Amino acid sequence: MDPIPETAAAIEEFGPFAEADLLEQLSHRSDQVKALVPDCVGLSLASSRHDVTFTMVATSAEIAVLDAVQYLSGGPCVDAVQADRVVTFDHDDVLDEQAWQLFAQATAASHVLSTVTLPVLAGGAVVGSINLYAASADAFVGHHEAIARIFDAWAPGTVTNADLSFSTRAVAEQAPHKLKQDVDIQVAVGILAAARGTDVDEALDELRGAARRAGVTEAELAATLIEVERHEGRA
Template structure:
């Protein structure tokens, strides 16, 4: 490996560049898609890239740069073993250069090589703040010994910043959801006030009327509330006819 590949300043610059891009994203999906895409673009040996995400015993492949990772990963999920699964569960990084003859995952390696022509993989764990949610960045190549230490360093940098950006995006998502919930709560409260004035009912009864309308019309409560605020009226289902005879 050349001195440039060990240059701390170069690594710091690469790390900062990834960070600026990832930290500008607001959603978890955007973060995951960017990590996968940037890994594919930044590591020439990578012919495909994707992220495995889930919880112990159940994973899914997301943000894939092609259909192939989904098919290769399906074998790992079926066997509950493979570079990406074990990198996540063992909190480590795996770089495999000859899957067809690999002794660690003989069944997976044989099938990945024979069925899809994949001979090399690089899998890196993403350390997410949510301990229950697990994830890993995976790179794939049809070439033997495709990935080297430099590729591994780049992948680790992406995974590190990706995990930080993922945490930030989750926090932002929670904030956005809370803010929207507060707005919705105010609008529903306004609609309740309109119904209380229009129908001379209590606040609890007004809320029940909103829920009845929501259920009968198969619309969200906030949508019904907005209609009430705009029109001052509430469309309710007819009362059932009494079956008792006098």
Template sequence: MELLPQSKEALDEYVTPSVDDVEGLLRVIEGWAVRTVPECVALSVTMLDDDLTFTLVDTDAGADLTVAPGREDAGARSDDLHYLMDEGGWAEMARERAFAGIASTICLPVVEAGRAVLNIDLYASTAHAFHDRIDGLVAALGAWQAGAVTNADLGFDTLRRAQAAPARLREQRLVDVAIGLVAARVGVTTDDACGMLEQAAEEAGITEAQVAAVARVLLA
């Protein structure tokens, strides 16, 4: 599998004290995933503390995993309450909205000290790829079996989040700079400065990054 270009870009800038080598972690997960589920064509790992997602895709899978197929009838069916409430109907609609090349998925949370720190999402090209293989994946990846969820992301939403990761990192750097400026100018701790930015964003109805941009201009 190959790293999504945006994941490569984000990994060049991302530093976390919890993982020394994020790309190395991705490759270890890839190795175990492909050995356990040969039909695996993509995987995403989300660092929950930072809400950042990194994605690997199989460029030889025979389908473009970055383009979703259009399904006109799926939208119409979403208005049918009885169809949505039926488990079989829900699964069928999810598959109709799925990305080309993805027929089944599984999300495996990794828990440390009683809290989830990672989400591992695996994507396979066949509908029953994960059948009878969940135990092996849980054991290999150190995941929380009770939290495993299948076919919840046939639309490959983690791809969108991975594509947004570089922008999220840029916004976070902007916020970090603004926090430092506010802390120095007002004479408060960085935690207090962070709270001030959060409150200002909430009161103004804008994002923290937008508040940070204004603060940086006014205080720099």
């Protein structure tokens, strides 16, 4: 699997997020998952500490192979071309058609049919979660313990099929923006602390209070303070 562009950018620009290279860790662990669950087409690691999500998805080569299966089995896109008509695809209907079984199992690139979510632990505390997505309905059956070992997760806390829409990918796409906002807030707090002669905790409380009273976000206020500081520095 490969990282989505936003995950690669977030790790490159704002990392590291772990003692070892996070991107290398995700790549290695996604390889382990693929060996265990060949139908796995994506995974997302949500970090409670950094409040961001990192996502890996099937490579273009893997997706191409899945698409190619359609031409061997005659999926709806092939039938539409041959019949010069529009054909809709409904997974439940396809499963009733033995001739389309292969296609139903090969639509992982666009159809997530099963998911598992496990809490990730560190020192006995939950520090995040891992979400995995697969192309077949029973892909993860019997593998919860093994997946938990790969990610240092807690198998008894497994939740199945909670995110068939792969919503964590959309969350992961916001990671660079979210991390940039966090950096801005840290910089703004430093500016306030220096200007007020206070410590960073007091400065952070002041920033939060001012943002709340003004009805703006902490990130918006932080960006404005940084711009003012830059302007004054140029003056």
